[in-house]
Amino acid sequence: FRLSRRPDIGEKINVSFEFFPPKTDAMAARLWETTQRLEPLAPYFVSVTYGAGGSTRERTARTIERIIKETSLTPAAHLTCVDAKCDEVDGVIRQFLDLGVKRFVALRGDPAEGVGSHYQPHPGGYASTADLVAALARHGAEDISVSAYPEKHPESPDYATDIDVLKRKVDSGAKRAITQFFFDNDVYERYVERVRRAGIYAPVVPGILPVHNFAQVANFAGRCGAHVPAWLAERFEGLEDDPQTHMLVAAAVAAEQVLDLVERGVTDFHFYTMNRADLAIAICHMIGIRAQALVEEEKPAAA
Numbered sequence: 001f002r003l004s005r006r007p008d009i010g011e012k013i014n015v016s017f018e019f020f021p022p023k024t025d026a027m028a029a030r031l032w033e034t035t036q037r038l039e040p041l042a043p044y045f046v047s048v049t050y051g052a053g054g055s056t057r058e059r060t061a062r063t064i065e066r067i068i069k070e071t072s073l074t075p076a077a078h079l080t081c082v083d084a085k086c087d088e089v090d091g092v093i094r095q096f097l098d099l100g101v102k103r104f105v106a107l108r109g110d111p112a113e114g115v116g117s118h119y120q121p122h123p124g125g126y127a128s129t130a131d132l133v134a135a136l137a138r139h140g141a142e143d144i145s146v147s148a149y150p151e152k153h154p155e156s157p158d159y160a161t162d163i164d165v166l167k168r169k170v171d172s173g174a175k176r177a178i179t180q181f182f183f184d185n186d187v188y189e190r191y192v193e194r195v196r197r198a199g200i201y202a203p204v205v206p207g208i209l210p211v212h213n214f215a216q217v218a219n220f221a222g223r224c225g226a227h228v229p230a231w232l233a234e235r236f237e238g239l240e241d242d243p244q245t246h247m248l249v250a251a252a253v254a255a256e257q258v259l260d261l262v263e264r265g266v267t268d269f270h271f272y273t274m275n276r277a278d279l280a281i282a283i284c285h286m287i288g289i290r291a292q293a294l295v296e297e298e299k300p301a302a303a
Ligand code: FAD
Pocket: 048, 049, 050, 051, 052, 053, 078, 079, 080, 105, 106, 107, 108, 109, 110, 115, 128, 129, 130, 146, 147, 148, 149, 153, 155, 156, 157, 161, 162, 163, 165, 166, 178, 179, 180, 181, 207
């Protein structure tokens, strides 16, 4: 991969990091170490996912509360509308707003049976993600992100339908779209062209998944409609029992992808961190993002 970079490039790039709410004390400790290591990179925001059907509601809220209380990071709360009545969803929105959350990632979510099972809006719930976005805006959310699918959502019959759903979300108040992960930058570029042709001008921020575990990623990709190119499988082939080399290859693969996107003019990146810091830090370093000194807030002069 390319080794020389323009020294000024890091200043023009915004990154955000995604976490999932930890289930155990050991996972919480790891997430906490990760947030502390990522904090000096001054991300634009860090987002915390929301389990299907609200299954992680309290854990998502507790994780966000800790981020607010103990770090300088700006949190964004993911929120889904699947399997919930409007007033339940509104209650969660108010809970997050009361914690001081101003940013949200609004999603439909998947039914409990998983991706691909036929989605039915809850009879008393928000019928679509666009309706959830509108509800968040009505409640005073300041910054709403939504999902986008460069390889189209697996339930989508075609790109036109998929992009129409995105348009409705943006027209309802979403400020940016964050993509499902992908490994072929040409696919992303073609998708952004389609989105622009449809009259959507919101940023389409690439979601980057550093490959911590190739077997898991391949399995997950199969379920969410993301294509794993043969060249990627070849790079990780034979590394199942060699975690150190796997990690080095993963850093090289992700750095190559991100550097190529920078060359194509992309300035914002969202990292699916899997609650791990190493690869995210290495890739950020490659694009010129370095630790920022934390500045102590100015205190008013004593009278
Ligand atoms: P939408 O964007 O509302 O719709 C997805 C697709 O379904 C559309 O593009 C369209 O193709 C089709 N579709 C929708 N409505 C219609 C319609 N009326 N007619 C025809 N086709 C339609 N899941 C979680 O449970 N928790 C999370 O925290 C979470 N975070 C995520 C973050 C990102 C950045 C991404 C990309 C996904 C995330 N997901 C999360 C996964 C997401 O919930 C699933 O992919 C789900 O299947 C779709 O939700 P959505 O908001 O993307 O759906």
